[in-house]
Amino acid sequence: MSKLFEPYTLQSITLKNRVVMAPMCMYSAQDDGMVTPFHFVHYATRAAGQVGLIILEATGVVPEGRISNKDLGIWDDAHIEGLSQLVEGMKAYGAKTGIQLAHAGRKATVDGEIFAPSAIAFSSDYKTPTEMTEEDIHYVIEAFKQAAIRAAKAGFDVLEIHGAHGYLISEFLSPATNKRQDQYGGSQENRYRILRQVIDAVRSVWDGPLLVRVSAEDYAEDGTTMDDFIVFSRWMKSQGVDLVDVSTGGVVPAAINVFPGYQVPHAEAIKHGADLPTGAVGLITTAIQAEEILQNNRADLIFLARVLLRDPYWALHAAKELGEDVQPPVQYVRGW
Numbered sequence: 001m002s003k004l005f006e007p008y009t010l011q012s013i014t015l016k017n018r019v020v021m022a023p024m025c026m027y028s029a030q031d032d033g034m035v036t037p038f039h040f041v042h043y044a045t046r047a048a049g050q051v052g053l054i055i056l057e058a059t060g061v062v063p064e065g066r067i068s069n070k071d072l073g074i075w076d077d078a079h080i081e082g083l084s085q086l087v088e089g090m091k092a093y094g095a096k097t098g099i100q101l102a103h104a105g106r107k108a109t110v111d112g113e114i115f116a117p118s119a120i121a122f123s124s125d126y127k128t129p130t131e132m133t134e135e136d137i138h139y140v141i142e143a144f145k146q147a148a149i150r151a152a153k154a155g156f157d158v159l160e161i162h163g164a165h166g167y168l169i170s171e172f173l174s175p176a177t178n179k180r181q182d183q184y185g186g187s188q189e190n191r192y193r194i195l196r197q198v199i200d201a202v203r204s205v206w207d208g209p210l211l212v213r214v215s216a217e218d219y220a221e222d223g224t225t226m227d228d229f230i231v232f233s234r235w236m237k238s239q240g241v242d243l244v245d246v247s248t249g250g251v252v253p254a255a256i257n258v259f260p261g262y263q264v265p266h267a268e269a270i271k272h273g274a275d276l277p278t279g280a281v282g283l284i285t286t287a288i289q290a291e292e293i294l295q296n297n298r299a300d301l302i303f304l305a306r307v308l309l310r311d312p313y314w315a316l317h318a319a320k321e322l323g324e325d326v327q328p329p330v331q332y333v334r335g336w
């Protein structure tokens with residue numbers, strides 16, 4: 001029996017397999033953050049392809065926190081209806097559903113003022129953000145909480161807080177981007193404070209599985225390393241986070257040496273260092289590779305991004321390769 005197709009219990013829910021669709025911005029929403037027909041095709045197709053858990057793309061908790069003005073939104077109750085229809089479309093094929101709650105911080109490219117822990121632009125191609133006041137910080141924490149309430153109403157099984165890739169929370173975590181002198185900057189504990197408060201706020205309204213995506217390495221001299229994230233992950237565990245989705249980079253412009261499974265050691269270090277389940281992501285493209293990671297206990301779930309854009313039926317192909325009897329939707333049985 002392969003591990004990839006063994007069910008996995010994530011807190012109160014059970015995934016039918018360990019294949020997860022990683023969040024991927026599709027930049028296809030309406031300017032007001034509403035879902036469009038594209039999203040229904042895109043997400044339901046991966047569900048038909050037997051992905052166990054589908055995590056919706058980075059979805060803005062406030063309009064000024066979108067990466068672009070084509071991001072999905074969850075800052076208004078008006079977003080709930082479209083999102084709940086998306087959830088229904090995925091559940092019809094047995095997938096569990098998640099959504100990534102996001103604030104882009106200084107990497108927002110929307111019109112108007114943008115916000116970050118410190119007034120430092122990502123690069124000369126980006127706007128310089130306004131340094132957030134404590135009031136701004138509390139407003140964002142409340143926005144994550146309200147977004148979690150809306151996600152619950154829309155029927156999602158899983159929430160993922162976007163704490164990676166140099167977006168707002170990640171900018172607070174890293175000393176390369178957080179130069180604050182107040183209680184939100186400086187020590188590890190202070191840089192973690194906003195994430196601690198976001199997790200507590202979300203947990204106060206959300207009982208279900210809670211994931212946090214992190215960039216466990218900045219690839220920069222003045223940035224964070226894996227050791228920081230082992231500490232942060234221990235704190236996350238004590239706050240009731242169920243799994244850390246372990247990515248790297250994106251915090252400051254940096255050259256990254258990318259190769260198959262390049263972020264797996266980070267997922268492995270956090271899993272064992274913090275004694276918390278992890279998801280591995282990054283150039284995992286084959287069933288054998290996924291199986292190696294799981295059987296060697298290096299991570300608990302396999303997150304796939306680009307390969308699922310190329311092949312929505314990746315899980316069915318992987319099952320064949322591993323000799324597993326995974327059924328496609330009844331309409332497609334003759335194709336397999």
Ligand SMILES: Cc1cc2nc3c(=O)[nH]c(=O)nc-3n(C[C@H](O)[C@H](O)[C@H](O)COP(=O)(O)O)c2cc1C
Binds near residue numbers: 026304306
């Ligand atoms: C088109 C595209 C959009 C992405 N959008 C997001 C996103 O919304 N949130 C996020 O955390 N990562 C995002 N990522 C990163 C992926 O989730 C994933 O971590 C990365 O692509 C590495 O995995 P892969 O080698 O399987 O593609 C995106 C990647 C791609 C290719």
